Amino acid sequence: MIRVLLADDQALVRGALASMLGLEADIEVVAQVSSGDQVVAAARETNPDVALLDVQMPGKDGLTAAAELRDALPSCRVVICTTFGRPGYLARAMSAGAAGFVVKDAPPEQLVDAVRRVHSGLRVVDPVLAAESLASGSSPLTDRERDVLLAARDGGTVSDVAKALHLSEGTVRNHLSSAIGKTGARTRAEAIRLAEERGWL
Incomplete structure (x- = not known):
């Protein structure tokens, strides 16, 4: 069996x-x-x-x-x-x-x-x-970019995401900017949506 x-x-x-x-x-x-x-x-x-x-x-x-x-x-x-x-x-x-x-x-x-x-x-x-x-192909996102997008998924501010991940606000902005560029999105919300649709999150 x-x-x-x-x-x-x-x-x-x-x-x-x-x-x-x-x-x-x-x-x-x-x-x-x-x-x-x-x-x-x-x-x-x-x-x-x-x-x-x-x-x-x-x-x-x-x-x-x-x-x-x-x-x-x-x-x-x-x-x-x-x-x-x-x-x-x-x-x-x-x-x-x-x-x-x-x-x-x-x-x-x-x-x-x-x-x-x-x-x-x-x-x-x-x-x-x-x-x-x-x-x-495989996901272009680094583990940290993925973490930042996941933490931002519920609509929290950069400050909220920074606190949740124990990062500086500048680091969060850099990761968000990089993730937006890699997904070809125009906004953070669009980057999250595209990454979810492609199974990267």
Whole structure:
């Protein structure tokens, strides 16, 4: 049996995935959680072979949870299963140790196949997304520029961002200016939107 952990904040989606996987003779869903914060604890408790993680969840996102799961339970293979097929997410998922990346609107048999293939040691990536990712390249943002854009996402002032990240206001302005230039945006809000759309945040 392939033991599967599901992490998705939408109960309906989580339930549908569990029901679909439960129909397979060789797959058993052993845990279901609704946030990235719960993934590692649930995995330690149930020892799954494969974890299916959504990207956007409350608390920690699926990409952060994937990296933590890799460190806590290296035997568990991760498949990112998301509505948002963004090239930047794919690159970040792979660097977090994910072995698979599928989008939720894929046919059900494709998801089941991905679980089996990842369990057998293979990598599985949505082909359209892989092509887009190669075409768009990796994120040009430095880690600090990414931190500054994330901190500015809720509309805080330069002063707010500086306090939150323990940086000077001048340093925050420099990082914002650089991020705006790299995204080709005209404003901070547009830079945040573009970076989110490309999966860089």
